[in-house]
Amino acid sequence: MDWPGSHGVRSQFLRQVLEGVWKNAAQGSSQPSVDPSLITLSSPNLPSEAASSSPHVLVTGGAGFIGGRVVHRLLDSGARVTVIDDLSTGQLHRLPEHGRLHTVVGDMTDPGPWAEAWSGQEPITRVLHLAGHVGVRRVLGDPEGCASSHHAMAQTLIETLGSMGADRRPGLIAASSSEVYRASMEPLAEESPVWQSSDPAWGEGRSTYAASKRTAELHYEAAGLPVLNLRLFNVVGPGQNAESGMVLPRFVEAARLGEDLQVFGNGTQVRTFGHVSCVAADLAELCLRARMPQGVLNLGGTATTTIEDLARVVLQISGQSEQLLKRVDPSQELGPRFEEVRHRIPNLDRARSLGLVSQPWNLAAIVNDAWCHHGMPSPS
Ligand code: NAD
Numbered sequence: 001m002d003w004p005g006s007h008g009v010r011s012q013f014l015r016q017v018l019e020g021v022w023k024n025a026a027q028g029s030s031q032p033s034v035d036p037s038l039i040t041l042s043s044p045n046l047p048s049e050a051a052s053s054s055p056h057v058l059v060t061g062g063a064g065f066i067g068g069r070v071v072h073r074l075l076d077s078g079a080r081v082t083v084i085d086d087l088s089t090g091q092l093h094r095l096p097e098h099g100r101l102h103t104v105v106g107d108m109t110d111p112g113p114w115a116e117a118w119s120g121q122e123p124i125t126r127v128l129h130l131a132g133h134v135g136v137r138r139v140l141g142d143p144e145g146c147a148s149s150h151h152a153m154a155q156t157l158i159e160t161l162g163s164m165g166a167d168r169r170p171g172l173i174a175a176s177s178s179e180v181y182r183a184s185m186e187p188l189a190e191e192s193p194v195w196q197s198s199d200p201a202w203g204e205g206r207s208t209y210a211a212s213k214r215t216a217e218l219h220y221e222a223a224g225l226p227v228l229n230l231r232l233f234n235v236v237g238p239g240q241n242a243e244s245g246m247v248l249p250r251f252v253e254a255a256r257l258g259e260d261l262q263v264f265g266n267g268t269q270v271r272t273f274g275h276v277s278c279v280a281a282d283l284a285e286l287c288l289r290a291r292m293p294q295g296v297l298n299l300g301g302t303a304t305t306t307i308e309d310l311a312r313v314v315l316q317i318s319g320q321s322e323q324l325l326k327r328v329d330p331s332q333e334l335g336p337r338f339e340e341v342r343h344r345i346p347n348l349d350r351a352r353s354l355g356l357v358s359q360p361w362n363l364a365a366i367v368n369d370a371w372c373h374h375g376m377p378s379p380s
Contacts, residue, residue, distance in 0.1 A: 056080040056122045057287045058170070060108045060153070061131030063087060065240050066175075066232075068094025069280030070128065070287070075100055077288055080122050084113045085131065089138075089241065109152040114160060126287045129157060129174040135244025136206060143208035150212035158223045171226045171292040173283070176217050178233040178300070178344055179210040189347035190231070190296045217296070228286065228293055233300030233346045236366060237276035238373030248273065248367070251311055252374045255318035264330035265340055267308025272345040274301020275361040275369065282356040293354055298346045303363040313367045 057074050061067045062083030067090070074081045080100045086107045095103055102120060106113035108131050118124065131153055133139060133146040154174075161169050182193045195202060195210050203211040220227040234246075242249040254261045282299055286292065305313070311325050330340060351357045361369075 054078070054080060054122065055126070055288050056082070056120075056124050057126050057128055058082045058084070058117055058124045059128045059130060060084050061090065061129070061175075063090030063092055063094050063103070064130055065094075065134075065237075066235055066276060066280060066283070067128075067130045068239070069237075069276050070130070070283045071095055071101065073280050073284035074287060077284060079284075079288060080120075082117045082120065082124065084108045084117055089134070089244070094239065109149075109156045114156075123168070124170050126170050126292065127157070127161065127172045128283065128287050129153070129172060132175060133209075135241075135246050137243070137245025139209045140206060140245075143205055147203065147208040147212040150209075150216060154216035154219055158219060158225065161225055162223050169226065171228070171294075172220060173228045173230060173286055173292070174216065174220060176213045176229045176231050176296075177210065178231050178298070178346065179207075179341075180214040180217070180231060181344070183341055183343065185343050187345050187347035188298065190298055190350055192347075226292065226294055229296045230283075231296060231298050231346075232279070233298065233344070234271050234273045235276050235279045235300065236273050236370060238370055240276070240370075247271075247307060247310065248314075248370055249374070251314040252318075252367075252370050255314050255320050255324065255371075256374060258320065259324070260326040261311045261314065261324050262326055262328045263308050263311050264328060267306060267311070267327060268342075269307050269340060270304065270343045270345060271307065271310075272300060272302065272304040273310075273363065273366055274299075274303070274357075275366050278357070278360055282351070285356065297350055297354075298348055299351055299356065300346050300348065301366075302348070302357070302360040303366055304345050305363055310363070310367070313363060314371070317364070317367050317371050 055074075055078075057079055059067050059071055059074075059081060060083075062071050062081070063085035067083070067085070071081050071083060071094075075096065075098050081102070083095065083101070083103045085103070085105060087105055092103070095101065102117070104113045104116045106116075108114070133149060139146045157172060157174070161172060178188065180194045181188045182195060184192060186192070195207065195214055197203075197211070197215075201207050217229040220229065236246070236248040240246055240249045242253040251261045278301060279299060308325070312322065315322055315324060348357050
């Protein structure tokens with residue numbers, strides 16, 4: 001499962017950059033205040049220098065829908081945060097002006113943003129990788145571009161973190177996706193079957209997204225990086241872009257405009273939604289833990305519904321007529337490469353055993369919040 005392209009020159013450049021940065025970091029600097037309950041000392045997973053200093057989290061895609069929320073949570077907890085985002089779908093207004101936030105605008109597969117991100121005095125204690133291309137409409141618009149971009153991002157992380165000594169290397173928390181799982185009528189646990197490169201549909205149409213996420217998971221592990229691969233299930237909330245094709249903002253937007261809510265197929269497909277504020281809280285908490293769990297972790301919410309029922313809740317909350325609910329053939333909207341997943345709900349036992357998913361929102365609360373804040377800058 002090789003990825004195209006050679007990054008040898010970039011790799012050498014990054015190594016030089018990082019060597020310089022760690023020399024700087026070893027000289028020490030000021031320490032911001034931090035919530036001590038979020039930090040456990042004597043962890044084997046933190047770099048030795050970092051263990052004695054404050055949390056400093058590098059968030060790729062930090063100006064995105066999920067990333068913006070996580071950055072707010074990290075800053076509220078007293079952490080230092082550096083964001084790298086190329087603003088392809090990210091928006092700077094999602095980020096606060098804050099003395100402990102450093103934002104680097106640029107493509108994370110280029111060396112420049114990394115050089116700037118690592119040039120600070122405070123060592124980076126964790127990398128949260130959220131940069132990516134999301135939403136079925138966006139992915140189907142350019143499946144190959146989405147896949148090669150995901151591969152380049154993962155390769156950059158492997159080269160950057162892999163070039164550092166183990167004692168200095170921050171743990172990596174990387175956003176994968178529930179799409180890596182094969183279809184199942186049962187709740188999906190971390191050990192449930194996933195797509196394989198030998199599957200005929202691997203890397204075709206919609207599955208290019210799943211294939212690129214799964215390939216990244218495997219490559220981080222093969223590179224021996226300390227990594228937590230997060231399989232995120234549908235994350236929704238205010239500030240999510242309807243253009244990506246994500247179902248809830250699409251329904252809310254249609255209800256606002258008094259247009260049809262287009263339900264694909266017969267509407268009986270089942271999904272579980274989580275509110276972005278809960279997922280962001282869990283992500284921030286994971287970033288601040290000194291003892292980072294490793295391996296694979298499902299993360300999301302518990303609001304399970306059919307898509308037709310989701311449309312009905314949106315119509316009820318918006319006060320619109322049920323006549324706006326329209327069943328459509330998805331191939332007319334999204335083309336012949338679209339394949340529907342009938343049933344996808346998470347088993348969150350591992351996340352709960354780690355103290356996460358402690359206050360999930362129910363469906364009505366999620367839809368009401370999306371409705372009330374639709375089109376507004378996402379509240380922190
Ligand atoms: P988003 O589009 O709002 O955020 C992605 C961010 O990455 C954007 O800010 C974008 O500008 C940035 N980005 C893209 N390419 C970049 C590059 N080359 N360099 C730097 N920045 C770049 O999407 P989101 O919903 O916040 O998703 C975040 C992550 O979670 C993604 O990796 C996605 O695949 C994953 N995920 C999300 C969901 C969900 O329901 N939202 C579900 C499963 C997985």
